[in-house]
Amino acid sequence: MSQTRQSETSAEPILAVRDVSKTYEGGFRALKHVDLTIRKGEIFALLGPNGAGKTTLISLVCGLAKLSEGTIHVDGHDVTRDFRKARAKIGLVPQELTTDAFETVWNTVSFSRGLFGRPKDPAVIERVLKSLTLWDKKDNKLRTLSGGMKRRVLIAKALAHEPEVLFLDEPTAGVDVALRREMWSVVGDLRETGVTVILTTHYIEEAEMMADRIGVISKGELILVEKKDELMRKLGHKELTIKLDKPLDAIPANLADYRLDLSEDRLSLTYSYDTTAERTGIASLMRLLAEDGVRFRDIVTKQSSLEEIFVGLVEDKK
Ligand SMILES: Nc1ncnc2c1ncn2[C@@H]1O[C@H](COP(=O)(O)OP(=O)(O)OP(=O)(O)O)[C@@H](O)[C@H]1O
Numbered sequence: 001m002s003q004t005r006q007s008e009t010s011a012e013p014i015l016a017v018r019d020v021s022k023t024y025e026g027g028f029r030a031l032k033h034v035d036l037t038i039r040k041g042e043i044f045a046l047l048g049p050n051g052a053g054k055t056t057l058i059s060l061v062c063g064l065a066k067l068s069e070g071t072i073h074v075d076g077h078d079v080t081r082d083f084r085k086a087r088a089k090i091g092l093v094p095q096e097l098t099t100d101a102f103e104t105v106w107n108t109v110s111f112s113r114g115l116f117g118r119p120k121d122p123a124v125i126e127r128v129l130k131s132l133t134l135w136d137k138k139d140n141k142l143r144t145l146s147g148g149m150k151r152r153v154l155i156a157k158a159l160a161h162e163p164e165v166l167f168l169d170e171p172t173a174g175v176d177v178a179l180r181r182e183m184w185s186v187v188g189d190l191r192e193t194g195v196t197v198i199l200t201t202h203y204i205e206e207a208e209m210m211a212d213r214i215g216v217i218s219k220g221e222l223i224l225v226e227k228k229d230e231l232m233r234k235l236g237h238k239e240l241t242i243k244l245d246k247p248l249d250a251i252p253a254n255l256a257d258y259r260l261d262l263s264e265d266r267l268s269l270t271y272s273y274d275t276t277a278e279r280t281g282i283a284s285l286m287r288l289l290a291e292d293g294v295r296f297r298d299i300v301t302k303q304s305s306l307e308e309i310f311v312g313l314v315e316d317k318k
Pocket residue numbers: 024025026028030048049050051052053054055056057202
């Protein structure tokens with residue numbers, strides 16, 4: 001994919017977070033020594049449970065909260081020393097549409113561009129609306145739009161001043177399943193515009209669906225940043241379920257060293273193994289089963305989901 005090639009060769013990161021900590025008044029340390037580099041054109045998911053520090057990190061990048069330690073650069077601009085230039089590079093998509101319900105799509109999006117002091121440019125607004133399939137709704141009042149369209153207007157507003165980085169704070173919070181899927185596809189389409197997307201989410205499924213890379217944040221620490229596929233490969237365990245011909249009374253003694261679970265109905269054995277290990281142990285397991293005279297009907301393998309990986313990681317940190 002061209003996007004990946006571009007991100008790998010681009011020298012200057014679009015976002016550089018260096019050793020950032022945030023202590024709120026009262027002494028609560030919401031972020032601890034966070035380092036993060038985002039390259040142009042990536043879709044990055046910041047994944048973490050409630051209170052992990054996701055919103056705090058976005059607020060610091062957008063200059064909405066003060067850094068306690070460290071530095072943040074957006075497209076080379078220091079967010080503290082060069083706030084306006086840094087902020088102009090960022091589009092922030094909030095969760096709720098708070099603008100005038102009686103305003104038209106066109107006006108509200110054009111107005112957002114003006115807020116950043118950018119000159120009027122109908123061609124840009126047209127391009128943004130078209131990219132979000134809102135063009136035929138441009139004269140509609142906001143209150144007449146469906147939930148999905150309203151969310152797309154929020155994105156259009158954030159893109160109106162042509163930012164380099166788009167932050168989506170929990171893009172699917174409080175939406176139904178159909179709308180969630182619609183949002184996933186909208187974010188996927190944003191790739192075409194070349195904008196870098198950073199989204200926060202509680203949902204592993206969401207990170208898995210949309211992101212190229214995933215950062216896991218827990219209790220103010222960025223505990224892991226990895227390409228999605230790499231994360232699955234590195235940390236993924238697989239499960240092999242062997243469906244038996246006849247119920248098995250107990251796991252045979254010569255299989256005691258394998259991590260095996262016998263199902264309640266005693267008709268299936270599940271073996272978990274590490275996909276990255278030099279030997280998975282499957283061949284010897286099969287041989288020993290045959291020696292024990294255990295016959296089976298079927299074999300099913302299952303890759304552990306990012307959800308299981310995530311829960312494991314956060315638990316390890318407790
Ligand atoms: N202004 C503040 N003063 C003191 N503590 C704060 C402030 N804002 C946030 N916190 C605390 O910092 C921690 C991180 O909050 P933050 O909102 O960044 O988490 P989050 O990962 O965005 O959570 P959520 O997914 O629930 O939005 C929380 O424990 C929160 O209570």
